[in-house]
Amino acid sequence: MKYDEFLNKVRELGEYADRDEAEHVAHSVLGTLAPRLPADGVEHLAAQLPEPLTEPLHRGELENAESFGVEEFLDRVAAATGARPMTAEWDASATLTAVAENVSGGELNQLLSQLPSEFATLFGHPELSG
Template identity: 55%
Template sequence: MKYEEFLARVRERGEYDSQDEAAKISEAVLAVLAERISPGESEDLASQLPGPLGASLRDARPQRAESFGIEEFYRRVAERTGAHTRTAQWDASAVLTTVADAISGGELNQVISQLPSGYAVLFGKADLAD
């Protein structure tokens, strides 16, 4: 998937006003995801994302993964975007369902396997959220 297509899908799913807004939200969500998954997995994911999104993920990658739940994930996204937590939930879903479309199934499984089951719904995989 090309960068412009990725942003167009995020924009449509998130009902954002512009590609720039979709890019800003995408970078924020991916930066928080990078804090939650292992550095190696973050690198693997970055290699499958288009354009500057992979670079954003690499730049945000900490030395090791932090362990936090989904509510903290939303809080961190909200902090980065200046939005309410409820809006951050919408934002995370718009971006991560697009990530699920853009990467291989094997890579998606590896990312989801590093997260508590509640995260799966954000990737459009509600059946894995049990």
């Protein structure tokens, strides 16, 4: 998938006013997700996303993954986007659902296995959350 197509999907899912808003949200969410993933998880995800999305992933990447749950993730997304917590959940879901639709099934399974089960809902797969 091309970068513009990805942003259009995020814009559609998040019902954002324009491309710039969708781009800001997508970059913020991915940059916030990166520290939660092990370095090889970031590399595998970045390999399956359009090139401009690799920058926020690598910017947020750490040598060792941090351990935080969905609530902390959403608080960090809210801080990154300047949004309220409910809006942060909407933003995260729009971006991560677009990610789930644009990576291979194997990559999605690997990605979800590296996160607490509650993250599955944000990726558009509530049936996988525990």
